[in-house]
Amino acid sequence: MAQYTRVSGSVGLITLQSPPVNALSAAVRQGIVDLMQRALSEPEVKSVVICGQNGIFCGGADIKEFGGQMSGPPLIPMIHAIEAASKPVVAAIEGIALGGGLELALGCHYRIAHSKAKVGLPEVTLGLLPGAGGSQRLPRLIGVPAALDLITTGRHVTAAEALKFGLVDQITDHNTVNVAVKFAQRVTDQPLDARRISTYPCLCPPDVDVLFEEVMQSVRRTARGAIAPIACVQAVRAAATLPYNQGMERERELLATLFTSGQAHALQYFFFAQRAVGRWSMPSGARWDTSKPRPVHKAAVIGLGTMGRGITVALAQAGFSVVAVETQEKQLMEAKQAISGMLERGAKRRGVAPALDKINYGRNIQSVADVDLVIEAVFEDMALKKKVFQQLSAVCKPSTFLCSNTSGLDIDQLACQTRNPELVVGMHFFAPAHVMKLLEVVYGPKSSPLAVATAMQLGKKIGKVSVAVGNCRGFVGNRMLKPYLEQALFLLEEGATPEFVDQVLEEFGFAMGVFRMSDLSGLDVGWKVRMADGLAMPDSTTGQPTRLRQGRRYSPLGDLLCEQRRFGQKTGRGWYQYDKPGSQVAKPDPWLHRFLDEYRARHALVAHRIDHQEVLERCLYSMINEGFRILEDGIAAGPEDIDVIYVFGYSWPRHRGGPMFYAATVGLNKVLERLEHYYQAHPDVPSLQPCPLLRKLVASGSPPIQKWREVIKKVRSQL
Numbered sequence: 001m002a003q004y005t006r007v008s009g010s011v012g013l014i015t016l017q018s019p020p021v022n023a024l025s026a027a028v029r030q031g032i033v034d035l036m037q038r039a040l041s042e043p044e045v046k047s048v049v050i051c052g053q054n055g056i057f058c059g060g061a062d063i064k065e066f067g068g069q070m071s072g073p074p075l076i077p078m079i080h081a082i083e084a085a086s087k088p089v090v091a092a093i094e095g096i097a098l099g100g101g102l103e104l105a106l107g108c109h110y111r112i113a114h115s116k117a118k119v120g121l122p123e124v125t126l127g128l129l130p131g132a133g134g135s136q137r138l139p140r141l142i143g144v145p146a147a148l149d150l151i152t153t154g155r156h157v158t159a160a161e162a163l164k165f166g167l168v169d170q171i172t173d174h175n176t177v178n179v180a181v182k183f184a185q186r187v188t189d190q191p192l193d194a195r196r197i198s199t200y201p202c203l204c205p206p207d208v209d210v211l212f213e214e215v216m217q218s219v220r221r222t223a224r225g226a227i228a229p230i231a232c233v234q235a236v237r238a239a240a241t242l243p244y245n246q247g248m249e250r251e252r253e254l255l256a257t258l259f260t261s262g263q264a265h266a267l268q269y270f271f272f273a274q275r276a277v278g279r280w281s282m283p284s285g286a287r288w289d290t291s292k293p294r295p296v297h298k299a300a301v302i303g304l305g306t307m308g309r310g311i312t313v314a315l316a317q318a319g320f321s322v323v324a325v326e327t328q329e330k331q332l333m334e335a336k337q338a339i340s341g342m343l344e345r346g347a348k349r350r351g352v353a354p355a356l357d358k359i360n361y362g363r364n365i366q367s368v369a370d371v372d373l374v375i376e377a378v379f380e381d382m383a384l385k386k387k388v389f390q391q392l393s394a395v396c397k398p399s400t401f402l403c404s405n406t407s408g409l410d411i412d413q414l415a416c417q418t419r420n421p422e423l424v425v426g427m428h429f430f431a432p433a434h435v436m437k438l439l440e441v442v443y444g445p446k447s448s449p450l451a452v453a454t455a456m457q458l459g460k461k462i463g464k465v466s467v468a469v470g471n472c473r474g475f476v477g478n479r480m481l482k483p484y485l486e487q488a489l490f491l492l493e494e495g496a497t498p499e500f501v502d503q504v505l506e507e508f509g510f511a512m513g514v515f516r517m518s519d520l521s522g523l524d525v526g527w528k529v530r531m532a533d534g535l536a537m538p539d540s541t542t543g544q545p546t547r548l549r550q551g552r553r554y555s556p557l558g559d560l561l562c563e564q565r566r567f568g569q570k571t572g573r574g575w576y577q578y579d580k581p582g583s584q585v586a587k588p589d590p591w592l593h594r595f596l597d598e599y600r601a602r603h604a605l606v607a608h609r610i611d612h613q614e615v616l617e618r619c620l621y622s623m624i625n626e627g628f629r630i631l632e633d634g635i636a637a638g639p640e641d642i643d644v645i646y647v648f649g650y651s652w653p654r655h656r657g658g659p660m661f662y663a664a665t666v667g668l669n670k671v672l673e674r675l676e677h678y679y680q681a682h683p684d685v686p687s688l689q690p691c692p693l694l695r696k697l698v699a700s701g702s703p704p705i706q707k708w709r710e711v712i713k714k715v716r717s718q719l
């Protein structure tokens with residue numbers, strides 16, 4: 001699908017036509033091959049322009065084709081034929097030129113870009129490398145250091161940056177195709193030899209070996225086990241050290257390894273999962289495409305602790321007018337200073353003016369009377385939140401959406417405090433709220449599709465990946481975290497150390513193991529919740545054995561640490577020790593090891609050797625099992641929602657696709673069998689009891705993850 005027109009008498013214009021992003025499907029590639037031949041064979045045509053329809057040059061190879069049998073003309077010879085053409089070929093880049101789209105443009109002799117266009121080689125984010133010559137041409141055009149940056153990060157660069165790199169020849173604010181056509185006419189008689197990038201030498205800095213060594217080390221550090229970034233460095237190294245043809249051969253070999261890897265499948269699944277969560281639905285049948293959001297012009301944030309500050313910054317940076325309310329004078333002053341600092345630092349990084357004037361501060365809840373949407377971010381205390389919702393309902397316009405940033409409390413109880421419960425939803429941000437991409441939009445039984453649609457759209461506008469989820473304790477993310485944390489504690493009771501458990505989880509790809517993460521977030525947070533739930537109490541108060549609550553196994557280890565005021569990084573002691581309060585360098589703590597030995601002795605627990613497999617299986621499978629329960633309960637609409645939440649909110653390694661995708665790659669029958677094994681060994685741990693949905697999926701022959709929704713629908717209809 002490409003169209004040919006002759007313009008201005010002598011220019012052959014080839015327009016890629018494959019909505020929505022003109023991806024290089026087999027039909028598009030065939031179109032380009034055929035139309036290039038036509039342009040070259042017409043004597044009147046002196047030059048060629050390639051562009052894309054609807055203001056989009058090309059989004060790259062068609063990712064949907066990767067899962068099946070590839071057909072149609074291959075990309076590499078197609079791009080070589082363009083580069084070898086005897087007539088000048090100009091790429092007119094509007095919108096985007098990404099991946100194979102940019103590789104196509106690099107095969108052209110000239111590149112003209114619109115000033116708003118973005119270009120990049122994001123293949124690494126799909127578990128691949130630029131495999132249509134991009135890894136060999138880009139370093140030849142813009143030099144090794146810049147190419148390494150673009151190819152290993154996959155970042156999109158603006159037209160202005162691309163011009164600075166020499167990646168495009170000209171940028172324009174006018175109609176790019178018209179400019180490119182005029183340009184093509186001007187260069188008709190210019191020799192082309194100097195325009196074929198594959199013939200360029202690859203200019204390297206003098207200390208190129210040192211550069212590659214350093215980049216490789218830094219990539220390995222940040223890749224968390226992902227293989228594509230490493231292959232990207234190797235491919236650019238081939239460009240720097242080998243003649244073009246041999247470099248292309250190396251690119252092919254490296255791509256072949258990546259292409260069939262589990263990581264590439266996981267990352268490509270995740271690409272579509274991110275898009276799928278935008279097509280939300282509610283059990284009532286309300287959906288993203290039938291529910292219109294209402295515009296929000298002015299918002300308010302109530303409570304300016306850590307979360308409230310981050311939310312205020314996120315809103316102001318996105319251009320919203322914000323009323324920021326904190327009732328205590330001292331806290332308000334501190335918050336104002338902190339928020340201004342965050343805005344100034346963010347603006348400096350982005351080279352823009354800080355949005356300080358977007359925020360009005362106040363101590364009185366009356367000041368939110370005219371806003372369109374409020375986000376409450378006070379302490380995680382139901383009584384306090386209820387009071388705030390009652391006040392908001394009395395003060396705000398009847399049409400104001402009232403949202404809570406609770407991390408797990410019942411949205412319905414808050415909705416019941418208001419005149420218009422249908423306008424109440426949860427907006428669960430993740431700390432730091434102006435940085436973390438995830439937003440759980442929580443609908444209660446009374447929440448209207450209008451409120452959900454509005455919160456989802458607001459999330460998008462402030463740059464979040466928003467996932468709509470149902471109302472239950474902990475929603476999706478924190479509900480699944482509970483069995484994971486629980487297993488980690490049980491493993492300590494049974495003989496593991498925090499360092500070992502963390503090491504296994506970090507080797508798996510988590511940015512931080514469970515204990516380092518707890519130290520960072522503060523052990524007292526969970527302790528307060530457990531106290532409110534009547535769990536964290538001495539035996540004399542509960543009247544129950546220390547390691548049992550409501551007939552279930554319970555580990556008081558975290559509570560015992562809190563009783564010693566070991567709250568983690570902030571107190572300089574937690575599961576690890578730190579040089580001083582606030583320090584981030586965790587060191588194993590001999591005190592903690594002695595404490596664990598004494599604890600085991602006190603409870604007659606015999607430490608056994610715990611290996612990698614046991615840590616991974618117990619922590620991850622118990623979490624995944626909860627994920628199946630969440631699907632069964634209809635709290636998440638599909639496995640993609642859970643996976644997106646875990647990658648963006650809980651540092652699950654993206655190259656493993658998310659917990660539910662991971663379960664599918666391990667094999668559902670294996671997950672089921674191991675859960676059965678552990679449940680048999682620990683019958684007092686209900687989270688290890690395999691969920692009926694998991695059994696049902698296994699009984700249905702473990703269908704691919706894309707088909708789970710059908711089984712889930714059947715299971716739910718039988719409930």
Ligand SMILES: CC(C)(COP(=O)(O)OP(=O)(O)OC[C@H]1O[C@@H](n2cnc3c(N)ncnc32)[C@H](O)[C@@H]1OP(=O)(O)O)[C@@H](O)C(=O)NCCC(=O)NCCSC(=O)C[C@@H](O)CCCCCCCCCCCCC(=O)O
Binds near residue numbers: 259272
């Ligand atoms: C383009 C975007 C920036 C647009 O963002 P926006 O927010 O506007 O919109 P959406 O993201 O919602 O997208 C809209 C819609 O479009 C779908 N879509 C987007 N891009 C693609 C695409 N490239 N392919 C298919 N579909 C796409 C998207 O899914 C949405 O639809 P949905 O129904 O899901 O809502 C943004 O979309 C974006 O960032 N897109 C991805 C851009 C990208 O990553 N491009 C790179 C693609 S990979 C590539 O180009 C590889 C090349 O280097 C070629 C490599 C050669 C391959 C050869 C294969 C054979 C190898 C065999 C190996 C063996 C060798 C041997 O043995 O010899």
